[in-house]
Amino acid sequence: MKGRLEKPVYVTRPSMPDYNEYVERIRPLWDSHILTNMAEYHQQLEQELCRYLQTDRISLMTNGHMALEMALQSQGLSGEVITTPFTFISTTHAIVRNNLTPVFCDINEKDLTIDVSKIEALISKRTCAIVPVHIYGRICDVEKIEEIAKRHGLKVIYDAAHAFGVTYKGKPAACYGDMSILSFHATKVFNTVEGGAVIYHNEEDGKELYSLKNFGIRSEEYIDGVGANAKMDELRAIMGLCNLRNVEREITRRKVLFEAYIEGLKDIPGITLPFVQKDVKTNYAYFPVLFDKEILGVGRDVIYEELKKRNVYTRKYFYPLVNDTKCYGNIYSVKGTPVAEKAAASVLTLPIYADLETETVSCICAYIREIIGQGEKR
Numbered sequence: 001m002k003g004r005l006e007k008p009v010y011v012t013r014p015s016m017p018d019y020n021e022y023v024e025r026i027r028p029l030w031d032s033h034i035l036t037n038m039a040e041y042h043q044q045l046e047q048e049l050c051r052y053l054q055t056d057r058i059s060l061m062t063n064g065h066m067a068l069e070m071a072l073q074s075q076g077l078s079g080e081v082i083t084t085p086f087t088f089i090s091t092t093h094a095i096v097r098n099n100l101t102p103v104f105c106d107i108n109e110k111d112l113t114i115d116v117s118k119i120e121a122l123i124s125k126r127t128c129a130i131v132p133v134h135i136y137g138r139i140c141d142v143e144k145i146e147e148i149a150k151r152h153g154l155k156v157i158y159d160a161a162h163a164f165g166v167t168y169k170g171k172p173a174a175c176y177g178d179m180s181i182l183s184f185h186a187t188k189v190f191n192t193v194e195g196g197a198v199i200y201h202n203e204e205d206g207k208e209l210y211s212l213k214n215f216g217i218r219s220e221e222y223i224d225g226v227g228a229n230a231k232m233d234e235l236r237a238i239m240g241l242c243n244l245r246n247v248e249r250e251i252t253r254r255k256v257l258f259e260a261y262i263e264g265l266k267d268i269p270g271i272t273l274p275f276v277q278k279d280v281k282t283n284y285a286y287f288p289v290l291f292d293k294e295i296l297g298v299g300r301d302v303i304y305e306e307l308k309k310r311n312v313y314t315r316k317y318f319y320p321l322v323n324d325t326k327c328y329g330n331i332y333s334v335k336g337t338p339v340a341e342k343a344a345a346s347v348l349t350l351p352i353y354a355d356l357e358t359e360t361v362s363c364i365c366a367y368i369r370e371i372i373g374q375g376e377k378r
């Protein structure tokens with residue numbers, strides 16, 4: 001093993017289709033000159049995604065963030081929304097940009113999704129919805145959340161940006177809740193360069209989403225909603241059609257790397273490795289590791305910096321916590337979220353993507369052992 005990787009390795013690397021295949025598939029656009037506005041390839045990608053994700057209803061969007069904004073807006077919500085602070089900032093931004101007030105609920109120690117035992121204490125007269133996140137593709141306690149939402153008459157909109165293709169008890173994760181949103185950003189398991197979608201469950205919601213993503217225009221001369229422009233164009237829809245053909249291979253390859261990491265880092269006291277939840281078929285979207293400074297004597301930030309010196313660029317997903325950021329830290333009343341704080345202080349996501357070599361994973365594991373002084377125990 002060399003002291004440093006020859007080429008930098010980043011936490012992810014977008015999958016791309018075969019160049020000639022893409023060029024071949026976009027050629028018809030040069031004849032039709034139809035580039036956007038829910039045209040042929042937009043519709044085709046919606047259909048193929050429905051098939052792949054085992055769902056009947058999906059609305060493509062320009063990105064995952066706008067998918068969440070549109071989903072929230074379509075439900076006509078006002079008041080407070082219970083959500084997790086351990087997520088990408090987009091989740092909270094979408095809530096706030098809908099004039100809703102986020103109320104941060106702590107996460108559970110086991111899988112770092114929202115702690116369902118703490119939700120009800122946060123419900124007030126103003127609560128209108130719960131926005132949980134299937135963080136790292138881990139499925140929230142969907143049954144318990146449904147039960148709470150029913151009891152209190154709340155909407156549930158899942159941020160499933162990480163959960164593309166994940167199933168729970170054989171059913172797609174996105175069939176839970178009133179709606180779920182997906183992200184097809186370049187860094188996600190399935191990408192359309194930029195892109196996203198809302199999975200919904202009834203025709204009325206579909207009509208609302210269709211109108212909202214197109215400026216609130218119902219028909220040429222009838223505009224009844226304060227919409228946005230959240231449409232996906234034809235070039236990106238075609239990128240999606242190409243990438244969708246390879247997504248199974250992408251996930252299979254990620255599984256191999258996931259298991260190589262587990263093998264390389266197992267049985268180290270102070271290191272908590274990711275795991276696949278019971279009854280879940282996962283997509284291996286991320287490889288988040290928790291480093292306990294108390295036990296290891298070396299903190300997450302040192303490991304992050306030391307890996308960088310060895311050309312390994314990990315990410316602190318998700319640090320800082322949303323309720324500790326400059327834009328939200330002092331605005332909303334935050335009851336303590338100690339479990340989320342601890343996770344944010346100790347987490348590092350390691351590189352995982354289809355093109356990553358298994359040998360590189362072995363090197364990264366060896367570097368980590370070296371940094372924490374566990375090298376010789378192999």
Ligand SMILES: *Cc1c(COP(=O)(O)O)cnc(C)c1O
Nearest residue numbers: 063064065088090161183184185
């Ligand atoms: C990526 C992501 C988003 C936003 O999706 P974009 O497609 O980048 O707009 C929202 N929530 C979470 C948890 C994400 O990881």
